[in-house]
Amino acid sequence: MHALVYGLAITGASTVRALRSRGFDVTAADDHVDQARTDLADALGVALLPAPRDPRAFAGQFDLVSPAPGLPERHPVIIAAREAGVPVHSEIELAYEWEQERPGGPRPILAITGTDGKTTTTELTVAILRAAGVRTASLGNTDVPLVDGLDQDLDAYVVECTSFRLAWTERFRADAAVWLNLAPDHLNWHDSMASYEAAKARIFSQQRPGDVAIGFVDDPVVKRHLRAAPGRHRTFGRSGADYRLEGPELVGPDGVIAHIDVMKRSLPHDVTNALAAAALVLETRLATPDAIATALAEFEAPPHRLEPVGAAAGVRWFNDSKATTPHAAATAVRAFESLVLIAGGSRKGVDLSPMAADAGRVRAVVAIGEAAADVRDVFEPSVRVVDAASMAEAVELAATLAQRGDAVVLSPGCASFDWYGGYPERGDDFRRLVADLVDNHESVEVTP
Numbered sequence: 257m258h259a260l261v262y263g264l265a266i267t268g269a270s271t272v273r274a275l276r277s278r279g280f281d282v283t284a285a286d287d288h289v290d291q292a293r294t295d296l297a298d299a300l301g302v303a304l305l306p307a308p309r310d311p312r313a314f315a316g317q318f319d320l321v322s323p324a325p326g327l328p329e330r331h332p333v334i335i336a337a338r339e340a341g342v343p344v345h346s347e348i349e350l351a352y353e354w355e356q357e358r359p360g361g362p363r364p365i366l367a368i369t370g371t372d373g374k375t376t377t378t379e380l381t382v383a384i385l386r387a388a389g390v391r392t393a394s395l396g397n398t399d400v401p402l403v404d405g406l407d408q409d410l411d412a413y414v415v416e417c418t419s420f421r422l423a424w425t426e427r428f429r430a431d432a433a434v435w436l437n438l439a440p441d442h443l444n445w446h447d448s449m450a451s452y453e454a455a456k457a458r459i460f461s462q463q464r465p466g467d468v469a470i471g472f473v474d475d476p477v478v479k480r481h482l483r484a485a486p487g488r489h490r491t492f493g494r495s496g497a498d499y500r501l502e503g504p505e506l507v508g509p510d511g512v513i514a515h516i517d518v519m520k521r522s523l524p525h526d527v528t529n530a531l532a533a534a535a536l537v538l539e540t541r542l543a544t545p546d547a548i549a550t551a552l553a554e555f556e557a558p559p560h561r562l563e564p565v566g567a568a569a570g571v572r573w574f575n576d577s578k579a580t581t582p583h584a585a586a587t588a589v590r591a592f593e594s595l596v597l598i599a600g601g602s603r604k605g606v607d608l609s610p611m612a613a614d615a616g617r618v619r620a621v622v623a624i625g626e627a628a629a630d631v632r633d634v635f636e637p638s639v640r641v642v643d644a645a646s647m648a649e650a651v652e653l654a655a656t657l658a659q660r661g662d663a664v665v666l667s668p669g670c671a672s673f674d675w676y677g678g679y680p681e682r683g684d685d686f687r688r689l690v691a692d693l694v695d696n697h698e699s700v701e702v703t704p
Contacts, residue, residue, distance in 0.1 A: 263324020
């Protein structure tokens with residue numbers, strides 16, 4: 257069979273290797289052919305072609321198209337392949353199909369999706385399973401695509417599932433799947449919000465009756481799809497759910513799981529992420545409450561997710577650069593009683609108003625990037641908003657606006673590509689600037 261891998265970066269390279277190892281004739285293509293990609297293609301032993309002038313004729317040459325996660329669903333090659341009846345499969349779909357053919361049977365798959373919180377919940381689930389002695393890894397939308405995990409010595413997979421990967425699946429399913437939330441995002445990739453929702457919904461709809469579907473009790477869209485899921489249904493949330501918080505304890509259908517005091521950090525979203533991860537491992541019987549408590553006591557969220565980065569003159573500073581959606585920024589705002597918010601960046605075609613849902617907690621906003629005017633529109637006149645032309649200026653302004661006891665939180669609610677190459681670069685810059693400020697805090701005037 258002749259396969260086309262379109263987009264040659266981390267996932268594309270892994271997919272090329274996996275396909276070739278299974279006897280496929282593989283061609284690679286990319287919208288941007290440069291020396292680095294050419295060298296990579298040479299190392300992989302495949303031809304690298306530029307974007308075709310005639311996508312329809314081009315796509316029709318192949319028996320399979322596997323797009324890189326960044327390739328939008330409206331890309332001409334994707335459209336042409338689907339019109340020609342050529343299967344379009346993401347790497348998690350290919351990996352799933354190959355795993356089903358594994359001698360001895362497939363290994364359990366635990367899958368996580370949602371607009372926000374996927375990576376943290378994935379990493380926490382991995383930590384719990386490892387505490388239980390289960391050999392596992394975080395795969396999918398991580399540094400290691402699922403196709404690379406197939407050849408690792410693992411007992412189970414934990415797969416972070418973006419809509420980009422789920423959109424191109426037909427059979428992929430998980431023994432236990434959790435859907436954390438849904439909010440507008442990636443509308444520069446999907447044709448519409450309906451398309452985005454439909455892609456996410458595949459995490460439930462393709463399950464079997466023996467699987468378990470786990471949904472956030474406070475998200476009406478998630479609950480609607482949960483009701484239609486063919487598997488067993490479980491809910492999680494701070495209250496009114498199968499997995500919930502009762503006083504100081506995390507509890508599930510079988511009783512107490514862990515005391516909240518064991519957690520290194522227990523902000524509201526930390527608690528719901530912990531409940532989601534607990535549901536995944538308990539419903540599959542891959543771990544016990546003891547393993548959950550052990551992992552919670554040691555787990556630290558990945559960087560750029562409400563990461564404490566310093567304190568000066570009675571003000572705490574937090575890097576939440578990963579908050580690239582208004583929903584994520586709103587979650588950060590709810591974590592503090594009083595804060596100065598640094599928000600803005602490049603928009604992704606979404607409404608920013610949700611980030612101001614709890615504007616009463618916000619003392620002031622420093623608006624940054626291309627979306628600064630939009631940030632101003634959603635917070636004024638109830639909240640003071642000032643503009644900053646750089647991150648350095650944003651940090652300086654936030655320091656003068658904050659009062660003792662406040663938090664200053666970089667939670668942009670927007671993508672980073674106006675000023676930076678990605679949210680990690682943005683967060684690293686903010687962390688460095690705050691470190692400089694803390695080192696020189698004697699010179700920083702903070703309102704008492």
